[in-house]
């Protein structure tokens with residue numbers, strides 16, 4: 001087992017143990033309620049109390065994060081089971097203390113809180129046996145999962161995901177075999193990967209499993225295959241979780257060395273859900289060079305170390321436009337990517353210029369690393385992909 005579970009009991013001082021005090025302050029005498037209703041009110045007030053507890057470092061509560069596995073009333077006690085995946089050691093303890101306090105404050109005489117803690121990822125040079133230990137929710141058959149993230153939309157995150165995935169598919173692993181690469185489009189608000197990869201139509205389904213369509217040597221899964229391009233997509237939190245979980249568990253990747261995940265921009269529900277659902281081995285941050293974009297990227301990226309997901313580095317997109325005279329025009333200013341990497345204490349992976357061929361390649365479903373690998377921008381993507389590969393192999 002890679003989880004350890006500890007239960008603590010906590011008693012409330014004072015004499016009002018029998019009264020329930022739901023959020024809002026009024027009190028219901030439990031004995032005034034029919035027996036079957038009591039249970040519902042009690043478990044509801046447990047959940048209400050738990051909703052007051054935020055995941056450390058986030059504005060979201062532990063209930064909406066899906067950490068609560070069981071709530072039960074036993075006599076005067078609130079019994080709660082939590083599961084926390086891959087967190088810093090102080091996180092489960094802090095959550096437990098806050099949960100106990102919230103339950104006692106809600107009027108329960110006692111709180112019995114058990115926290116199942118999944119083993120954190122092994123340190124980079126841990127012995128092989130430790131590395132082989134299962135991660136919280138690994139994607140079946142996939143050796144490494146890397147997320148491509150950004151602070152905001154429109155910086156070229158999907159373009160990066162596509163070109164990095166296609167570049168990786170041209171590279172070879174340490175065994176000399178070509179890398180087997182997948183690309184998972186988790187940008188559920190604007191899934192653009194099918195278009196950029198030149199794929200359309202619905203994936204086939206065999207039993208419970210979707211077969212990922214393939215192009216340019218990369219297997220692809222995207223919500224874009226399933227939705228109508230013209231209808232707006234509005235997804236609520238639980239639905240997002242469900243889709244992402246399905247993508248993590250019901251795609252027959254058939255053995256991959258690397259799965260590249262195109263995250264939605266920012267730190268909203270979807271990127272957080274993904275980071276909670278899928279065991280990510282690292283994240284690459286994409287930004288444009290201007291200071292404002294880079295500072296948004298920096299803030300967005302801060303969520304990864306907090307969730308124990310290593311930052312692989314920062315890549316800068318749209319760094320300059322090549323002029324006919326051979327000069328470079330820095331349309332979006334300069335230095336943002338490097339500054340963001342320094343502020344995050346991670347590597348600056350490189351720069352990709354503004355290149356009409358990149359945009360055209362995206363729209364035509366023929367990424368520039370496939371059609372023009374030797375061009376300045378094609379070569380830039382391949383260099384960045386090689387560096388990412390080196391880093392994920394080094395942390396194996």
Ligand SMILES: Nc1ncnc2c1ncn2[C@@H]1O[C@H](COP(=O)(O)OP(=O)(O)O)[C@@H](O)[C@H]1O
Nearest residue numbers: 153154155156157158159353354355358359362
């Ligand atoms: N380096 C680049 N040069 C030219 N066009 C680019 C470059 N990077 C991205 N684009 C274009 O900019 C638009 C936004 O890029 P996209 O990858 O969809 O951004 P995001 O996923 O961050 O929202 C797309 O039309 C894409 O083709």
Ligand SMILES: [Mg+2]
Nearest residue numbers: 157158187192
């Ligand atoms: Mg995108």
